[in-house]
Amino acid sequence: MAVLELAIAFFVLAIIAGALGAGGVAGMSMDIAKWLVIIFLVLAVVSMIL
Template sequence: MNPAQVVHDGAVLAPLQFGGDLIGLAIAFLVLAIVAAIAGASGVAGLSMTIAKWLVIIFVVLAVVSFVL
């Protein structure tokens, strides 16, 4: 059993964990947006920034849910 898991009434409970993939993807899309903006591709930059923003929002919501539960 993983040390992060908790046994409660015979059920094994594990916290919500995604391994940091969401925040890593958000950083990658942010870098892509900055490079695209420097290169003059405003459409790609805007789309990449929107994707990065939503990934950060999803990350924060899942982090809050995992702390509460």
């Protein structure tokens, strides 16, 4: 569950940075959020199988 919370935090950070005009920070935050969501989904599927 911590991975999902981190992904949400980075998503919110990206939205705020994008609104304030910091495009580089927003893009990097969205990339991190995307990878954290992917990791969360993989771990969720593995935990349901095992």
